[in-house]
Amino acid sequence: MKLVILIMLSIFTTSCSSQEREVVTNKSDKSVKKELGSQIGEYVTSAFEDSKGNLWFGTIQKGIARYDGVQLKYFTKEDGLPSNRVTSVTEDSNGIYWFNTGEGLSKFDGQKFTNFLVKKGDWASNSVSHFFIDSKGEIWIGTWGGVYKFDGKKFTSFPIPYPKVATAINEDTKDWITAIKEDAEGNMWFARDGYGACKYDGKSFTHFLKKDGLHSNNVTEIAFDRDGNTWFGTRVAEKDNPDPKKRTGKGGINQWVNNKIISFPEIAGFNNGDVHEIHKDRTGNIWISTTKNGVYKYDGKGFKKYPVPISIMGMTTDKKGNLWLGGAGGLYRIDKKGEVINVTTKGPWK
Numbered sequence: 228m229k230l231v232i233l234i235m236l237s238i239f240t241t242s243c244s245s246q247e248r249e250v251v252t253n254k255s256d257k258s259v260k261k262e263l264g265s266q267i268g269e270y271v272t273s274a275f276e277d278s279k280g281n282l283w284f285g286t287i288q289k290g291i292a293r294y295d296g297v298q299l300k301y302f303t304k305e306d307g308l309p310s311n312r313v314t315s316v317t318e319d320s321n322g323i324y325w326f327n328t329g330e331g332l333s334k335f336d337g338q339k340f341t342n343f344l345v346k347k348g349d350w351a352s353n354s355v356s357h358f359f360i361d362s363k364g365e366i367w368i369g370t371w372g373g374v375y376k377f378d379g380k381k382f383t384s385f386p387i388p389y390p391k392v393a394t395a396i397n398e399d400t401k402d403w404i405t406a407i408k409e410d411a412e413g414n415m416w417f418a419r420d421g422y423g424a425c426k427y428d429g430k431s432f433t434h435f436l437k438k439d440g441l442h443s444n445n446v447t448e449i450a451f452d453r454d455g456n457t458w459f460g461t462r463v464a465e466k467d468n469p470d471p472k473k474r475t476g477k478g479g480i481n482q483w484v485n486n487k488i489i490s491f492p493e494i495a496g497f498n499n500g501d502v503h504e505i506h507k508d509r510t511g512n513i514w515i516s517t518t519k520n521g522v523y524k525y526d527g528k529g530f531k532k533y534p535v536p537i538s539i540m541g542m543t544t545d546k547k548g549n550l551w552l553g554g555a556g557g558l559y560r561i562d563k564k565g566e567v568i569n570v571t572t573k574g575p576w577k
Contacts, residue, residue: 264573271553440488
C-alpha cells in the first residue's frame with residue numbers, strides 16, 4: 228500500500244515519423260499570470276465543463292469544486308461524498324453527475340449523493356480511476372482493481388487478459404486501469420499500469436506493448452486525433468525500482484500511425500519523463516502535458532509549447548475555447564490568446 232501512495236503522489240507532483248513536424252515555443256508567454264488567493268486544491272485531478280456551463284474540478288483532499296459563474300463551491304464528505312479524493316467528473320445524458328472517488332462511485336442529481344461500492348472491503352476496486360459511457364450507453368468503470376461494467380445498480384467484472392511482458396510488474400498496481408476510451412469504430416481501449424494498452428473489438432483483445440514500440444508498459448492515457456491516429460501517454464516504469472540507481476528509462480509520448488508505433492525524440496519531455504494527460508479539444512487539436520517541460524499543442528502539423536509550470540493531471544476545453552488544466556500545484560487556464568494563467572479561489576475566472 229505504501230508504494231501505491233507514493234505512485235499517486237508522484238503522478239501529481241525509437242523511431243521518427245516520416246511526416247514533417249515543427250516545434251514552436253510560445254515566446255509571447257514569458258511569464259505565468261497569477262492572482263492572489265489560495266489554490267483551488269493542492270492537487271487538482273480533473274477539470275470538466277457541464278451542459279449548463281458550470282466548471283467542476285476534482286481534488287485529492289478537498290472533494291469537488293464547482294464554479295457556476297458567480298461563486299466557487301466545494302462539495303465534500305460532509306455533503307454526502309464518500310471520499311474527499313475525487314479524480315474525475317462526468318455528466319450523463321440525463322444531467323446526472325458521476326464522481327470517481329477513493330471510496331467508490333458517487334452519483335449526484337443536483338440535490339443529493341448516492342454512493343456505490345464496487346466491492347465491499349476491496350480498497351483497489353473501490354478506488355475508481357475512470358467512468359466512461361460508450362456510444363451504446365453502456366457504462367465502464369476503471370479501478371485500481373480492474374475493469375467493471377455498471378448497470379446503474381450492480382458492477383460486473385470485465386476481465387482483460389494479461390499479456391506476456393519482459394519488464395518487472397508492480398503487484399500493487401498491475402490491475403490499475405489508467406484510462407478507458409472508445410475509438411470512432413466503436414472499439415474499446417484500456418490503458419494499464421504495467422501491461423501496456425489493450426484494444427477490445429467486441430470479440431478479441433489486441434495488446435500494445437513496449438516490445439511493439441511503446442516507451443513503457445506503464446500506459447497512462449490514450450487519445451485519438453482527427454486523422455484517426457492513436458496517441459499513448461506513458462510513465463517511466465523504472466521509477467518503481469527499489470534501487471534508486473536504476474530509476475531511469477523511457478516514458479512520454481508515442482503515436483500509432485499507419486500500423487506503426489512512433490516516437491518524437493526532438494520534443495523535450497516526450498521520451499524520458501511522464502505524460503499523464505492527453506486531451507483533444509473541440510477543434511481537434513491534441514494537448515499533451517509533460518512533467519517538467521510544460522504543455523504542448525499539436526495541430527496536425529507541428530507542436531507549440533506553453534510554459535505551464537506544474538505537472539498536469541486533467542484538462543478540458545470550455546465552450547469559449549479556454550483550456551483548463553488541473554495538476555500538482557493548482558489550477559491553470561490557457562486562454563484563446565495563449566496566455567497561461569494560474570486560477571486561484573479568487574480567479575481570474577474571465
